Amino acid sequence: MKFESMKEIIVRAAKEAGLDEYELYYYADEDMSVGALKQEIDSFSSGNSQGIDFRCKVNGKMGYASTELFEEEELTALVSRAMENAKSIESDDEVDIFPGSPKYEKVEIKEPPVPNAAQMTEVTLALQNKVYSLSDKIADGTRSSASCGKIETCLYNSYGLELTASYGLQYGVVQVNVKDGDEASFGFEVAEGATMEELGEIADKAVAEALSKLGAGLVETGHYPIVISGKQMRSLLSTFSSVFSSRAAQKGLSLLAGKEGEKIAADCVTIMDDPFRPGSIQAAFDGEGVATSRKCIVENGTLNTLLYNLSTAKKAGRESTGNGARHNGIRFFNFYIAAGEASDEELLRKANGGIYITEVKGLHAGANATTGDFSIESAGFMIEDGKLGRPVKSFTIAGNFFELLKQIDTVGNDVKFGISGGSTMFGSPDVYIPQMSVAGK
Amino acid sequence: MLNKHLCSEVLAVAMSTGADFAEIYQELTRNNSIHLIDGKIDSVGDNVLSGVGIRAFLGTRTVYATTTDITREGLLRCAAGVADAIGQSKKEVSIHLTERIFPNAHPVRRLPGDVAVKERTDILKEACTAAKEYDEKISQVQGSLFSVDHTILVANSEELYTVDRHLRTRLTVSAVASDGGENQSGFVGPGRAMGMEMFEFIDPKAAGKEAARVAMTNLRADYCPAGQMPVAIENGFGGVIFHEACGHSLEATSVAIGASQMAGKLGQKIANEKVTAIDDGTLPGEWGSINVDDEGHPSQRNVLIENGVLKSYMIDRLGSRRMNMPMTGNSRRQGYAYEPTSRMTNTYIANGSDKNEDIISSIEYGLYAAKMGGGSVHPLTGAFNFSVTEGYIIRNGKICEPVRGASLIGTGSQILQDIDMVGQNLEMGQGMCGSRSGSVATNVGQPLIRVSNITVGGRSKS
Numbered sequence: 001m002k003f004e005s006m007k008e009i010i011v012r013a014a015k016e017a018g019l020d021e022y023e024l025y026y027y028a029d030e031d032m033s034v035g036a037l038k039q040e041i042d043s044f045s046s047g048n049s050q051g052i053d054f055r056c057k058v059n060g061k062m063g064y065a066s067t068e069l070f071e072e073e074e075l076t077a078l079v080s081r082a083m084e085n086a087k088s089i090e091s092d093d094e095v096d097i098f099p100g101s102p103k104y105e106k107v108e109i110k111e112p113p114v115p116n117a118a119q120m121t122e123v124t125l126a127l128q129n130k131v132y133s134l135s136d137k138i139a140d141g142t143r144s145s146a147s148c149g150k151i152e153t154c155l156y157n158s159y160g161l162e163l164t165a166s167y168g169l170q171y172g173v174v175q176v177n178v179k180d181g182d183e184a185s186f187g188f189e190v191a192e193g194a195t196m197e198e199l200g201e202i203a204d205k206a207v208a209e210a211l212s213k214l215g216a217g218l219v220e221t222g223h224y225p226i227v228i229s230g231k232q233m234r235s236l237l238s239t240f241s242s243v244f245s246s247r248a249a250q251k252g253l254s255l256l257a258g259k260e261g262e263k264i265a266a267d268c269v270t271i272m273d274d275p276f277r278p279g280s281i282q283a284a285f286d287g288e289g290v291a292t293s294r295k296c297i298v299e300n301g302t303l304n305t306l307l308y309n310l311s312t313a314k315k316a317g318r319e320s321t322g323n324g325a326r327h328n329g330i331r332f333f334n335f336y337i338a339a340g341e342a343s344d345e346e347l348l349r350k351a352n353g354g355i356y357i358t359e360v361k362g363l364h365a366g367a368n369a370t371t372g373d374f375s376i377e378s379a380g381f382m383i384e385d386g387k388l389g390r391p392v393k394s395f396t397i398a399g400n401f402f403e404l405l406k407q408i409d410t411v412g413n414d415v416k417f418g419i420s421g422g423s424t425m426f427g428s429p430d431v432y433i434p435q436m437s438v439a440g441k
Numbered sequence: 442m443l444n445k446h447l448c449s450e451v452l453a454v455a456m457s458t459g460a461d462f463a464e465i466y467q468e469l470t471r472n473n474s475i476h477l478i479d480g481k482i483d484s485v486g487d488n489v490l491s492g493v494g495i496r497a498f499l500g501t502r503t504v505y506a507t508t509t510d511i512t513r514e515g516l517l518r519c520a521a522g523v524a525d526a527i528g529q530s531k532k533e534v535s536i537h538l539t540e541r542i543f544p545n546a547h548p549v550r551r552l553p554g555d556v557a558v559k560e561r562t563d564i565l566k567e568a569c570t571a572a573k574e575y576d577e578k579i580s581q582v583q584g585s586l587f588s589v590d591h592t593i594l595v596a597n598s599e600e601l602y603t604v605d606r607h608l609r610t611r612l613t614v615s616a617v618a619s620d621g622g623e624n625q626s627g628f629v630g631p632g633r634a635m636g637m638e639m640f641e642f643i644d645p646k647a648a649g650k651e652a653a654r655v656a657m658t659n660l661r662a663d664y665c666p667a668g669q670m671p672v673a674i675e676n677g678f679g680g681v682i683f684h685e686a687c688g689h690s691l692e693a694t695s696v697a698i699g700a701s702q703m704a705g706k707l708g709q710k711i712a713n714e715k716v717t718a719i720d721d722g723t724l725p726g727e728w729g730s731i732n733v734d735d736e737g738h739p740s741q742r743n744v745l746i747e748n749g750v751l752k753s754y755m756i757d758r759l760g761s762r763r764m765n766m767p768m769t770g771n772s773r774r775q776g777y778a779y780e781p782t783s784r785m786t787n788t789y790i791a792n793g794s795d796k797n798e799d800i801i802s803s804i805e806y807g808l809y810a811a812k813m814g815g816g817s818v819h820p821l822t823g824a825f826n827f828s829v830t831e832g833y834i835i836r837n838g839k840i841c842e843p844v845r846g847a848s849l850i851g852t853g854s855q856i857l858q859d860i861d862m863v864g865q866n867l868e869m870g871q872g873m874c875g876s877r878s879g880s881v882a883t884n885v886g887q888p889l890i891r892v893s894n895i896t897v898g899g900r901s902k903s
Binding site: 037040041042043044045046047048049050051063064065066067068069070074081082085088089090091092093117139140141177184185186221222223251252253255327328361362364365366368370371372373374375376377393394395396397398399437438439440441 | 501504665816
């Protein structure tokens with residue numbers, strides 16, 4: 001069924017039910033992926049799905065329901081289910097349907113790729129062949145894949161507001177296992193792109209990572225100067241990002257509640273949220289249809305603002321920052337620690353005798369956004385004579401995110417972004433922390 | 442659900458270019474959840490997921506395609522896409538399907554949809570109120586009640602046509618204790634493969650109190666010391682240690698492609714002889730139980746490790762082809778959007794011969810991990826981590842002051858040897874396990890165990 005027909009059925013049902021305020025959010029996505037194991041293609045997958053999320057206001061409360069089943073009966077039931085759900089809501093939070101912003105930024109649309117299975121197959125095999133050609137230690141389980149996807153969304157509401165967005169993404173992944181006698185290690189790299197020119201480097205990087213970790217030893221328990229690589233620091237930032245949500249703050253779940261205007265981090269720390277970052281998936285409006293904006297969240301250590309949606313902004317007596325997510329949540333766009341001035345060499349020189357962290361694992365378990373505490377399995381390299389020395393593994397770094405923000409001494413000059421599955425992306429440069437607790441042998 | 446005739450037609454198209462096996466998986470899931478915060482119902486989640494995944498094999502090469510368009514045209518188009526990708530030959534295939542009905546080991550007495558909304562919100566409120574009233578320092582309580590009604594259909598070119606419906610219910614309570622500038626948290630999340638009759642076995646009030654008790658305990662706890670030491674890990678969710686340290690490495694997902702530290706070790710002694718570990722998806726009403734797996738294979742009880750010797754892996758259909766070993770009823774997926782692979786169900790270390798009090802009294806200085814959070818593992822190296830959410834120092838065989846913020850790390854092959862005492866109070870804990878085929882409900886479990894030496898990731902005093 002086409003979106004226009006679905007919309008017609010739902011709008012008719014909403015009008016018949018006497019609803020004044022309602023909204024539909026439609027999405028359709030398509031993806032394709034080719035994977036290789038050893039030096040042969042072993043898997044091919046493709047998918048397409050559509051869904052509709054409906055919400056409406058009944059007696060001042062917002063109710064939601066969604067479906068992927070597009071029979072007329074089901075679409076009509078969607079309206080009555082959402083109305084029924086609204087009746088259960090007791091929260092006093094005022095959630096509104098939004099009539100529209102006066103102006104929306106013109107964003108650069110990433111053209112959805114045209115899936116080309118033959119080209120993807122060729123690239124996947126080329127990646128895999130390249131990996132195997134780089135070392136005789138490459139072991140079973142080594143995988144390469146090429147994927148592409150596109151998503152289209154449409155928001156339509158009872159004020160007549162209609163906004164559409166679409167984006168596409170192509171990327172390659174290399175996952176390398178190496179074995180040397182009884183010892184095994186691995187490397188992983190992913191990058192945007194569709195051709196070997198764009199992706200070839202990920203094979204070199206993943207193999208180099210896997211080989212560099214062979215022979216990793218242990219570290220003594222103690223305190224060390226630490227450089228957390230940008231890739232890992234952005235994972236930490238992502239894990240603790242909810243502390244910047246006004247909703248978490250208003251519900252007593254973020255220790256940043258009431259800290260706007262206060263110093264929460266070291267002078268060298270600036271954190272941005274930029275929906276228009278060049279080269280990223282750009283977004284002109286948020287999940288509630290509010291125009292987005294580029295903003296400085298933490299400026300030289302001072303918390304300028306948390307991220308607000310319509311409901312939390314109303315409660316705080318201010319404007320939404322354009323960070324609303326569907327279902328009254330908070331959405332992040334390109335959320336990153338801004339680049340400082342230090343070169344890689346300078347960071348390593350400062351952290352001499354310490355550890356360069358290139359891997360953190362189990363963040364979903366070892367880190368707690370409510371308390372800020374973390375204790376996480378890590379791996380990396382000792383820093384000797386201002387350079388990367390022997391590889392080390394099987395230790396944890398432990399601390400508290402709120403303390404960490406204040407302990408950052410120096411920020412590197414190169415922000416590392418991930419590739420995004422949607423419009424949220426985190427980024428960070430390398431950061432130097434003079435002392436952290438390490439548990440090893 | 443799709444009828445037999447249409448399934449035959451779709452499978453025939455998927456097989457038409459030379460595939461040696463084809464399968465249709467259909468999902469219809471109704472998710473309902475109620476969320477409470479600040480003592481008030483804050484939101485209701487209500488989603489219908491519906492779609493189909495069509496898969497074909499040619500040897501160990503696989504093609505998988507999914508669609509939410511479940512009209513005849515939509516399905517035939519999807520199957521034709523699969524056929525195009527798997528082979529080039531032309532083959533006339535006719536598929537005959539026979540319906541198989543597997544006995545339902547987890548019959549539901551009270552469907553969530555048949556229970557008044559008020560009764561469900563009352564249960565949630567009872568749990569959250571008990572947490573809030575536990576202590577005046579409990580500053581916030583969030584609670585959720587989840588009901589999942591999941592119907593699947595599996596039909597394949599080996600004549601199978603089967604439909605299975607299973608329900609799951611879960612209550613989660615998360616409490617925050619606050620003391621000026623510091624917050625601490627506690628979480629409980631009991632769940633069963635049951636309908637609302639789960640609350641004949643689970644007391645919401647006790648669950649709420651327990652979440653608050655843990656948060657309050659952590660509020661008076663100092664940071665856990667760092668370094669290597671013996672650790673006693675309590676029953677219930679403590680079983681996450683086996684799940685991470687060993688369970689994932691026994692899944693065909695990594696074993697079959699040689700990417701597991703446990704590959705090729707069948708029949709070998711891989712663990713301390715005190716360790717016997719089982720994966721059993723047949724336990725009535727348990728959170729990780731299933732009647733049939735997501736390839737239509739009946740669930741079964743698999744002894745993975747017996748007295749330290751590796752007896753079995755967990756194997757799905759593709760793994761079975763790669764490994765030349767039979768399937769074990771462990772093929773699972775979150776839903777139609779995911780290609781299935783081998784996963785755990787209810788996985789636990791069986792009761793042993795040590796008395797629980799002897800385990801604690803045997804430790805001169807170490808950690809008592811009363812409650813565990815989640816963790817992760819890399820199956821190739823076996824390096825794992827998991828977090829301790831309620832811990833205490835053991836001194837001279839006695840449980841002393843609480844400590845917080847600890848995690849435990851190590852490698853699977855080592856820790857399996859170091860589990861040198863196994864107690865007798867086996868209990869399960871509920872979790873959602875995330876892997877290649879999405880998020881699935883799994884139980885972990887064990888009695889109290891002792892690990893003779895492990896790295897405790899705490900914070901040493903500077």
